[in-house]
Amino acid sequence: MTTADILFRPDLLAKYSANGPRYTSYPTALQFRDDFDSEHYARAAADPGAAETDLSLYFHIPFCDTVCFYCGCNKVATKNRSRAKPYLEQIRREIELQAQLFDTARPVSQLHWGGGTPTFLSLDQMSELMAATRDHFRLRPDNEGEYSIEIDPREASADTIVHLRALGFNRLSLGVQDFDPIVQQAINRVQPLELTEDVIGAARASGFQSVSVDLIYGLPHQTVGSFARTLDTMLSLAPDRLSVFGYAHMPHLFKMQRQMDAAALPSPQERLALLRLVTERLTAAGYVYIGMDHFALPTDELARAQAQRTLHRNFQGYSTRADCDLIGFGASSIGKVGDVYVQNAKDLPGYAAAIGGGRLALTRGVRLTADDRLRRDIITELMCNLELRFDEVEAAHCVHFPTAFAPELERLREFEKDGLVARSTNRIEVLPAGRMLVRNIAMVFDRYLGAQRAERFSRTV
Incomplete structure (x- = not known):
């Protein structure tokens, strides 16, 4: 069996194909x-x-x-x-x-x-x-x-x-x-x-x-x-x-x-x-x-x-x-400083007016909550390193992972059954077949997803 055979499961790609974020940030x-x-x-x-x-x-x-x-x-x-x-x-x-x-x-x-x-x-x-x-x-x-x-x-x-x-x-x-x-x-x-x-x-x-x-x-x-x-x-x-x-x-x-x-x-x-x-x-x-x-x-x-x-x-x-x-510079650029995300004015006239007036062109942003920071770390670990260790999350955020994320772990059972993830008492591992669907796996931990319009996102496959 080739690497491609392990990674590429057309039945699962079709089953899980959905609109979802790329998670260049969370939120x-x-x-x-x-x-x-x-x-x-x-x-x-x-x-x-x-x-x-x-x-x-x-x-x-x-x-x-x-x-x-x-x-x-x-x-x-x-x-x-x-x-x-x-x-x-x-x-x-x-x-x-x-x-x-x-x-x-x-x-x-x-x-x-x-x-x-x-x-x-x-x-x-x-x-x-x-x-x-x-x-x-x-x-x-x-x-x-x-x-x-x-x-x-x-x-x-x-x-x-x-x-x-x-x-x-x-x-x-x-x-x-x-x-x-x-x-x-x-x-x-x-x-x-x-x-x-x-x-x-x-x-x-x-x-x-x-x-x-x-x-x-x-x-x-x-x-x-x-x-x-x-x-x-x-x-x-x-x-x-x-x-x-x-x-x-x-x-x-x-x-x-x-x-x-x-x-x-x-x-x-x-x-x-x-x-x-x-x-x-x-x-x-x-x-x-x-x-x-x-x-x-x-x-x-x-x-x-x-x-x-x-x-x-x-x-x-x-x-x-x-x-x-x-630090973002220029129209529409996005920055992240500490627990704050910001975005400049997207249009050139708005950007020019702010800078010409001697002020930053920040027009939108969000200040992360403790829950945002926690979920950001979870999503980042899954998306990037294909593994989530509960003890690391618990030490950084003072939570008991199985209790705090019991609903999410329950939703992951379907992913486990399909061979996309493996779960033990202390970690979640993204298996090779789950790599192409890692966005879907991360979406399980997104608190905002249900309230967002799906058509704003691209397809995960």
Whole structure:
């Protein structure tokens, strides 16, 4: 029996397929309140105990030259490059405002530029933004920090990659989605293979520590045969990590998805066949299945962290930096400081007005309760390290786990019967067949899920 045979159980995937959170946070962003008191954020930032943790910085660059029809990100499609200049001026001011709240002696061990398309910026603008960051925050040395950026190969030459490495970036994430030209036309992302090869080659030559690639299954006109060719091509490029997401068709939320022919989407049975293909090809090639949609080479830091039970999740997904306070910069960015989650204004005018008025652009947020913190730790352990040890939870939160979570443990019996989890007197273990359904397992411990509209979430399979 192959690894894929153990991981992929079509009967169980069909049985448990449902809409559910990805748990980049708990509570999820649906629990953020518009009447959030931003003073909670300021107090959390000033807490003397917070100085013991490192900082993580996230910068949202929303601009895209061309819109991809599948995309559900907060973005601004424009060919007007001059729009970046005032936005960067606002981010520089936001950096100053945020730095005033924190002990800037705290080191930064993680930094990420996302979007949109960060490489929409010119090389000079990238340099200026990184310089402003270093003026106000102390970044750890290259061999101690994780500094990543999302790349669109259509917007990045080999010179761009060399420049980014010189700025201090040491991890690269690039979108591909599919190499098939028919699929690329359908999703409005025409990206010749040569562009991707050039970016990955430049990253290797420049000394990037890790290269991650995004693919998507379930797109219009995809077939098992066509996606097999995409996977074979990608494996020849040997990225350190692969994220193979299931496309979430939610045109009621993302109007641009209406540009695609819904009749050309793979059927539920075809989606399962595509997912099995992904599992077979990547595990046979030696990639470790981390969970959900993520695969990594055994030598990659992500796989090593999971083996050592130090893997974590934050608003960017799986992370090897567990205890950082996250500061978000730019429109729609999300931060986590202590027991507080916050989000900036999503629209550019609202963001600009707040920053121009000399105040942070925080518009939504939530302050976690003791129960939130408890359930966050449970969900994180299950999602990341595939194991929950009751004694660790009890020591950290002063609860008797079997008593406090008796209803949840009862609901897990069905998962046990189906071979997705194993439970003993002191722990829950996610079995190999449960890895693809780990979101469903985590959902058992989500106190808010019943009151949330399921259509706000993507399918778990």
